Amino acid sequence: MPVRPRHSFALAAAVATAAALGATALATTTASAAEVPLSGYELTWGIKQSYRTYVTGAALGSFTAADGASQAADNGAFTFTDGTGTYDTAGHTLHLTFKGTVTAKSTLHGFVREMSDFQYDSAAGTLTADLVSDGGAKQQDVTLATVAAPTSQDLTNLATTLTTAAADFLGSPSYANAAGDLLSAVKPASTTSPSTSSTPTNSTTPSVTPTPTGTATNTTTPSTTPSTSASPSDTASEPAATKGDIADGILTWGVKESFRSYVVGSVANGRITTLDGAAQATGNGAFTFTGATGSYDADADTLSAAFEGAVNFKGHEDNGTYGLDLTFADLKATLDGGSGKLTADVTSLGEKSEDVVLADLKADSTDLAAKNDVITLDDVTTTLTAAGAKAFGGFYQTGAALDPLDLTVALTADADLPSDGSSSSSGTGDSSDNSGTTGSTSGGVTGSTTGGDVTGSLASTGSEIPVAALGTAAAVTVAAGAGVVFAMRRRRTEA
Known part of the structure; x- marks a missing residue:
């Protein structure tokens, strides 16, 4: 199996996590030390603004967000919820899967495009989804876009590039290798309180959910404070004036x-x-x-x-x-x-x-x-x-x-x-x-x-x-x- 390039991020987060776990955590198994479960994340991505404008404009169509997905006002970006996955403390990468379905439909131009099961893999630098075109068979785990490597602990406003598969699915060859909308994968502040697990916080297996912006406040119960700068409105910002x-x-x-x-x-x-x-x-x-x-x-x-x-x-x-x-x-x-x-x-x-x-x-x-x-x-x-x-x-x-x-x-x-x-x-x-x-x-x-x-x-x-x-x-x-x-x-x- 070829080795995939790993988009490393937040080395500081890994260091903080190691410090938070303390010496007692070293007694845990290699598997548990390498992968830490994550939950409660949200993905915000608008595909491509010009595509949304085409669907609701020239195509006289509409978007429907369901099953946990939502769309920002004024034909804005889409947000997918309940992101779960794992954080690799060795490679400082994460893989998240999100809930939500978005469907683009135009009676005038006669198409229906359904996207669901979005997955972001920071190691591979990819965003995949399951696709259904015009009621046909489902295509699973299709790479819609490549995602730029994070340059800091902040997984917000990451540049994306649409793939040829995305261009084929969306119906325009011009989208291949074109810039997509910015992408953000964050854990909202309202869900980042310390773990309420019944496991004592001073036990040898403390509950920890490291994130790209996590910092430890003590050695037994690390407190995560991921960036919350992304929102549907600022990840789907309008093109610059020039x-x-x-x-x-x-x-x-x-x-x-x-x-x-x-x-x-x-x-x-x-x-x-x-x-x-x-x-x-x-x-x-x-x-x-x-x-x-x-x-x-x-x-x-x-x-x-x-x-x-x-x-x-x-x-x-x-x-x-x-x-x-x-x-x-x-x-x-x-x-x-x-x-x-x-x-x-x-x-x-x-x-x-x-x-x-x-x-x-x-x-x-x-x-x-x-x-x-x-x-x-x-x-x-x-x-x-x-x-x-x-x-x-x-x-x-x-x-x-x-x-x-x-x-x-x-x-x-x-x-x-x-x-x-x-x-x-x-x-x-x-x-x-x-x-x-x-x-x-x-x-x-x-x-x-x-x-x-x-x-x-x-x-x-x-x-x-x-x-x-x-x-x-x-x-x-x-x-x-x-x-x-x-x-x-x-x-x-x-x-």
């Missing part, structure tokens, strides 16, 4: 207006569908993606935000088969000093490519200063990259201008995102087809000079149809020239 995790956010982007018009126009005769929480504004407008997670550093002017939702474009249907079937999902925006990248998972005709850099970003300002705990960037320029041009089948050239995007992120859970972002996203788009399903209902197919005029932009430039993304047959048609497109259109009309 650096931390993103609590929520909105990305509004139309991809390319002329492309939207083409998809729902009379040539492609297709439809646009928003999925997984994304929405489209009325009138074949821009798309809104919500539920932002990520991090920011206002001092360094850096930001990385991932958004929920997807948008699908379909057109050129022939007996149930589409020549155009293109989906953008898992959009991420990164900025450093006003410049950055926009990436997405791209699925074209059933073939998926992850984290494709669709566009270069350029903001008007390099400053990411927040106002009322909100960072807002409007009209960020988006320029098609080589990888983005490939995603569109090579028809749009590298460097082509795409629609500008608006980006708004909340730095704290109680920060107010602008109402105009949410109202524009409500539109008619939801998880089903939006109103732009045919050329006659939206997109300005007749009369628009910004991309929806088939007899205008198509005939004059021949450059508004992404060839390869439409499939081989459509690509051949477009390559032959706009005149062939219209001829095919007339034949279909006559038929």
